[in-house]
Amino acid sequence: MEDRRPTLHVIAGPNGAGKTTLYRNRIKDRYPEAEFVNADELAQREFGHSAKTLTESQRGQELAEQRRQELMAGRKSLVTETTFSHPSKLDLVKEAKQAGYEVIVYHVNVRSAELSVKRVEARVAGGGHPVPEDRIRQRYERNQPLIREAAKLADRAYIFDNSALGKPHTLTAILAKGKAVRVDDRVPAWARELYADEFKHFSQSRLNRPAASFAEATQIAKTQLGDQAKTYIPRQGQYTGPMIGETDLHIVQKIGNRSAVAHFRSSLDRVPPIGEAVEVQYDKHGKATVRTSRQVEEDKAEAETFRTKAAQEGVKVYPDLGPAYALVKAAEARVGASRPSEAARVAEALRNELAGRLERGERLPEVRRVQQADRTRDRGGQER
Numbered sequence: 001m002e003d004r005r006p007t008l009h010v011i012a013g014p015n016g017a018g019k020t021t022l023y024r025n026r027i028k029d030r031y032p033e034a035e036f037v038n039a040d041e042l043a044q045r046e047f048g049h050s051a052k053t054l055t056e057s058q059r060g061q062e063l064a065e066q067r068r069q070e071l072m073a074g075r076k077s078l079v080t081e082t083t084f085s086h087p088s089k090l091d092l093v094k095e096a097k098q099a100g101y102e103v104i105v106y107h108v109n110v111r112s113a114e115l116s117v118k119r120v121e122a123r124v125a126g127g128g129h130p131v132p133e134d135r136i137r138q139r140y141e142r143n144q145p146l147i148r149e150a151a152k153l154a155d156r157a158y159i160f161d162n163s164a165l166g167k168p169h170t171l172t173a174i175l176a177k178g179k180a181v182r183v184d185d186r187v188p189a190w191a192r193e194l195y196a197d198e199f200k201h202f203s204q205s206r207l208n209r210p211a212a213s214f215a216e217a218t219q220i221a222k223t224q225l226g227d228q229a230k231t232y233i234p235r236q237g238q239y240t241g242p243m244i245g246e247t248d249l250h251i252v253q254k255i256g257n258r259s260a261v262a263h264f265r266s267s268l269d270r271v272p273p274i275g276e277a278v279e280v281q282y283d284k285h286g287k288a289t290v291r292t293s294r295q296v297e298e299d300k301a302e303a304e305t306f307r308t309k310a311a312q313e314g315v316k317v318y319p320d321l322g323p324a325y326a327l328v329k330a331a332e333a334r335v336g337a338s339r340p341s342e343a344a345r346v347a348e349a350l351r352n353e354l355a356g357r358l359e360r361g362e363r364l365p366e367v368r369r370v371q372q373a374d375r376t377r378d379r380g381g382q383e384r
Contacts, residue, residue: 013084020038090146093150105154109147111161113140116140117133144190180201221245221262240255242275251263267287295361331347
């Protein structure tokens, strides 16, 4: 049977979390009959500009409260947003339920108070209204438990994360009458912690498989290296040491007496067995090459040969260096055709760059593409 009750939509979250954006993207078109009561817009209408002072901001809040009361007195559906900075905000939810309203809460959050501050700064730079930094931080810490209480009181609650810049809000969980009925497979840490009781019938791996896998990797490191061991997320660069454990998604590498790194197995070109000592080299795209100590030494020797030996001598020792020598020769010829004085310098720089890539175990570019480009230019074509 269709629910014909009026609906109160409450968008709650800290400053800069993207509450108004959520309304425009998710609620406005779906519930066209519900008037949007927004203190910022009411202040803009009153003063002809965004609220610039505390007095103007408070006036916007007063106008919003008046309009909410008018709409609820007429049993009209409405949408309102709030930072939930005071326990009295819960009264709005309670009063609406007592008045026969269906209440839907949209909890919009970002991962930290620091990010909330940065979002407000960006909004101000774009002409939006400012909020003192200390107030943003205080509200971020204070309002989360209050919003959770509102979500538990509501008929339905949708929990959104908006931490990723330039991406849409992510729906991470749905509550129905205070109980979690749906969760995403990557619920962010702030939501897992805040709604721990509501999520207790979901396993940690169901709430966030990568996070659960990393937590297990951290425990493996502590078991192997001691309780003070630290486990890190890999960045671009090089990690050397033995593999000491494996989880659902990660393989754990010891990189120090009390430190380890947890590699996503999907990021490695091969997954080494436990106990094998390897070097893991990440590129700027987050992909990694895995090499044994023997492979590292072999790659260094090959790189040194390429760096110091002429092509004829180098390919006798390492036949697979032929394309790399050809690439340098092609580049030298190409530059020499227009800038003869620079040809040797360019060739030497390219040789050193390729040698560095060989030493790191990286694949070299195919010479065929360079030669094809050269043939195109020889025919009078130009690269665009």
